[in-house]
Amino acid sequence: MKKIEKNVADGYFRARTTMIVIYLAIGFLVSYGVVLFAEPLSTITFNHFPLHYYMGAQGAVLTFIILLFVNAVVSDKIDKKYGIDAKKNESISAGKTLDH
Numbered sequence: 001m002k003k004i005e006k007n008v009a010d011g012y013f014r015a016r017t018t019m020i021v022i023y024l025a026i027g028f029l030v031s032y033g034v035v036l037f038a039e040p041l042s043t044i045t046f047n048h049f050p051l052h053y054y055m056g057a058q059g060a061v062l063t064f065i066i067l068l069f070v071n072a073v074v075s076d077k078i079d080k081k082y083g084i085d086a087k088k089n090e091s092i093s094a095g096k097t098l099d100h
Helices: 006-036 051-081 086-093
Strands: none
């Protein structure tokens, strides 16, 4: 495999780290933010359940599943932006493995 320049690698990891922090912040808000605002959210109903109950029972889980798919799509775009392609890497290495 060819080596990646340091500035490209730094940009790649900065973009990946930024996205991970955003996903963690969304996850935190969905799981703990609902608890902090449970009383005001109890007046809003969704499917005949109070919103805080629905978000705790199903909404947080659905949000995490959606975040997994969003992460896959965004990660592929970041990989392409920085020239990281699994098929290209396989063709360069031609099945060779490196001993570490």
